[in-house]
Amino acid sequence: MSYQMAHPHLVNDGIIGPATIAQLRRDMKALRDAAQKSGASAAASGAIAWASGLPVGWIVTGVVIIAIGWFAWRYRDVIARRINTLTGHEVEV
Incomplete structure (x- = not known):
């Protein structure tokens, strides 16, 4: 519910519906992209991107x-x- 409250466009009902799942996927993709574009080494950014998908x-x-x-x-x-x-x-x- 706190995740849904943090995203005002989601209905705050505590149910992981299609809109919530789509937002979670967008957030995970943004984390992976940020990890790959960071100034860290290639191995560290790859590990972070891989771990963010687990x-x-x-x-x-x-x-x-x-x-x-x-x-x-x-x-x-x-x-x-x-x-x-x-x-x-x-x-x-």
Whole structure:
């Protein structure tokens, strides 16, 4: 409803009808075009344009997977010690 309120030509009913979908598509196209025309590098603008076409759930899932991977890499020694403790392995340091 807030998206529809931000666009006065849309009916503020909370239903994603044909007019709302058309406006969403226009906004996404404008974001992709702006990303491609920005002063960023070609790879960054391509990544932004590609990501702007993805569903938000996919983007959030990717960020979560990257965060978990970074956490596992950052604390890999602690995780290895905990696994060794749980499995009964003794490691001499």
